[in-house]
Amino acid sequence: MATGRTHRPATRSRGIPEATVARLPLYLRALTALSERSVPTVSSEELATAAGVNSAKLRKDFSYLGSYGTRGVGYDVEYLVYQISRELGLTQDWPVVIVGIGNLGAALANYGGFASRGFRVAALIDADPAMAGKPVAGIPVQHTDELEKIITDNGVSIGVIATPAGAAQQVCDRLVAAGITSILNFAPTVLSVPDGVDVRKVDLSIELQILAFHEQRKAGEEVGAPEEVAGAVPPPPVAPHRAPSGAPGADSGRQGPDGDVPAVMPA
Amino acid sequence: MATGRTHRPATRSRGIPEATVARLPLYLRALTALSERSVPTVSSEELATAAGVNSAKLRKDFSYLGSYGTRGVGYDVEYLVYQISRELGLTQDWPVVIVGIGNLGAALANYGGFASRGFRVAALIDADPAMAGKPVAGIPVQHTDELEKIITDNGVSIGVIATPAGAAQQVCDRLVAAGITSILNFAPTVLSVPDGVDVRKVDLSIELQILAFHEQRKAGEEVGAPEEVAGAVPPPPVAPHRAPSGAPGADSGRQGPDGDVPAVMPA
DNA sequence: CACTGTGAACGTTTTCACAGCA
DNA sequence: TGCTGTGAAAACGTTCACAGTG
Numbered sequence: 001m002a003t004g005r006t007h008r009p010a011t012r013s014r015g016i017p018e019a020t021v022a023r024l025p026l027y028l029r030a031l032t033a034l035s036e037r038s039v040p041t042v043s044s045e046e047l048a049t050a051a052g053v054n055s056a057k058l059r060k061d062f063s064y065l066g067s068y069g070t071r072g073v074g075y076d077v078e079y080l081v082y083q084i085s086r087e088l089g090l091t092q093d094w095p096v097v098i099v100g101i102g103n104l105g106a107a108l109a110n111y112g113g114f115a116s117r118g119f120r121v122a123a124l125i126d127a128d129p130a131m132a133g134k135p136v137a138g139i140p141v142q143h144t145d146e147l148e149k150i151i152t153d154n155g156v157s158i159g160v161i162a163t164p165a166g167a168a169q170q171v172c173d174r175l176v177a178a179g180i181t182s183i184l185n186f187a188p189t190v191l192s193v194p195d196g197v198d199v200r201k202v203d204l205s206i207e208l209q210i211l212a213f214h215e216q217r218k219a220g221e222e223v224g225a226p227e228e229v230a231g232a233v234p235p236p237p238v239a240p241h242r243a244p245s246g247a248p249g250a251d252s253g254r255q256g257p258d259g260d261v262p263a264v265m266p267a
Numbered sequence: 268m269a270t271g272r273t274h275r276p277a278t279r280s281r282g283i284p285e286a287t288v289a290r291l292p293l294y295l296r297a298l299t300a301l302s303e304r305s306v307p308t309v310s311s312e313e314l315a316t317a318a319g320v321n322s323a324k325l326r327k328d329f330s331y332l333g334s335y336g337t338r339g340v341g342y343d344v345e346y347l348v349y350q351i352s353r354e355l356g357l358t359q360d361w362p363v364v365i366v367g368i369g370n371l372g373a374a375l376a377n378y379g380g381f382a383s384r385g386f387r388v389a390a391l392i393d394a395d396p397a398m399a400g401k402p403v404a405g406i407p408v409q410h411t412d413e414l415e416k417i418i419t420d421n422g423v424s425i426g427v428i429a430t431p432a433g434a435a436q437q438v439c440d441r442l443v444a445a446g447i448t449s450i451l452n453f454a455p456t457v458l459s460v461p462d463g464v465d466v467r468k469v470d471l472s473i474e475l476q477i478l479a480f481h482e483q484r485k486a487g488e489e490v491g492a493p494e495e496v497a498g499a500v501p502p503p504p505v506a507p508h509r510a511p512s513g514a515p516g517a518d519s520g521r522q523g524p525d526g527d528v529p530a531v532m533p534a
Numbered sequence: 535c536a537c538t539g540t541g542a543a544c545g546t547t548t549t550c551a552c553a554g555c556a
Numbered sequence: 557t558g559c560t561g562t563g564a565a566a567a568c569g570t571t572c573a574c575a576g577t578g
Contacts, residue, residue, distance in 0.1 A: 020569095045537090051457065056570075059538065067538080069537080071537050072577070088476050092483075094479055117475070117476060119479075157482055183478075190319035205292070206296075210292065211450075211465055213354070213355045214465045215425060215465070216355075323549055323551095340558085341560080
């Protein structure tokens with residue numbers, strides 16, 4: 001999952017559950033595809049399949065938005081596209097700044113999926129003076145010094161952080177001070193932000209680690225017993241006090257420099 | 268959240284909850300940072316703060332792994348690093364292939380966070396013959412024709428898909444046929460895979476859409492009433508049958524070509 | 535009749551609060 | 557005393573199953 005919120009505990013008013021909100025973009029994607037193929041209506045069953053969920057869940061989700069379907073028929077594709085877009089706030093366009101134009105930042109700048117939804121890359125910002133002025137995805141990179149001015153002048157409220165981990169909190173603080181209230185963080189760090197600022201994070205290596213966990217499980221099962229993989233390692237029995245110093249493999253491939261830092265490339 | 272599983276409904280045996288598994292990498296990252304600063308022990312409170320969760324959750328999570336702490340003291344950093352690494356399967360190294368070497372694929376290939384955990388980029392694969400042989404991040408790109416051979420020869424079980432959406436399912440099928448059992452999907456499509464294959468997805472534009480939703484909420488609240496933003500749009504009252512054709516703004520910025528497809532660049 | 539919309543059952547995750555131990 | 561480990565409660569999310577309706 002890749003999800004770090006910062007939210008008032010109980011959302012007041014006609015609250016749509018977080019889990020539902022997180023699936024709306026999925027439905028929207030599936031609906032957009034249907035719309036392009038000029039399909040006029042879908043059943044919850046069909047749409048659910050296209051979105052990779054089950055139909056009960058989809059219907060429950062839609063029930064939070066209102067009654068947009070027709071019993072016996074299904075949902076009108078165009079109408080639903082519109083309703084979901086509106087609910088997600090995609091009927092307006094959102095200027096976005098990307099900070100940290102390394103490999104990842106550049107990839108994000110070039111990513112077509114942003115523009116096709118309501119997002120517009122308003123500026124690219126990097127700390128490296130040598131990058132200043134260089135165009136990436138047709139947009140000239142600007143220096144970090146300009147950060148506050150860029151945000152104010154363009155009325156930007158969403159920022160993307162693609163810097164190395166070491167720079168992320170500092171960049172975050174400046175973004176927030178400049179008026180940003182939503183942050184998408186690609187740097188492998190926990191950002192601390194004041195109340196009222198939303199942070200979502202995407203951590204590439206975390207996703208792989210979760211896969212590795214399940215992969216390991218599978219490997220274990222193949223052998224037969226769901227037992228600890230035989231010949232693994234002697235886990236220090238009770239008191240772990242001084243145990244670690246000798247824990248075999250504990251330090252194996254864990255090279256010191258590099259550790260957590262690199263987001264992709266020093267920005 | 269970026270999360271698409273394919274799992275046996277109820278995990279048998281000493282099952283660690285999915286939610287806990289998803290947080291282990293977070294704890295590991297925080298612990299690794301402490302380890303590098305030679306901090307010997309942490310309390311659940313400190314570690315929780317560093318990982319961005321609350322301490323009750325962290326202690327519950329750890330309780331699924333076993334009793335690795337010392338009451339009145341806390342957790343031994345090195346020992347916990349080892350235990351969590353082992354639980355996640357990071358004490359072995361995992362060869363990984365990346366398919367689709369566009370901007371994003373290249374960024375992933377260069378990403379330091381993979382190597383620093385147990386992951387090794389075993390091969391880069393792209394459909395473009397012109398890319399074949401070109402080194403990216405020091406690794407020569409190989410042509411898709413070699414896909415099956417690469418996977419078999421290297422015993423790869425984890426694949427990363429960074430192709431455009433249109434190619435993703437096809438690539439996925441070949442990966443699975445070749446023996447891959449875990450996939451990290453960056454293409455904005457739902458992949459269908461047989462049982463026993465895990466898929467996790469990361470969709471950059473979905474994350475932004477979720478932020479936009481909350482951002483819109485904030486904007487609405489500022490004005491005062493948690494009511495529908497005034498002067499929004501006339502939602503067709505009851506029967507939505509023919510409504511969409513005229514739904515204002517429904518087709519606003521939604522340019523036809525581009526729609527869902529571009530993962531970043533035609534691989 | 536085929537479908538949506540939804541209460542109610544169920545399962546999972548989070549949080550609370552405290553007993554138990556070093 | 558200061559912490560962990562954990563039952564029990566509460567919150568949240570999913571699934572079931574069917575009543576309601578175009």
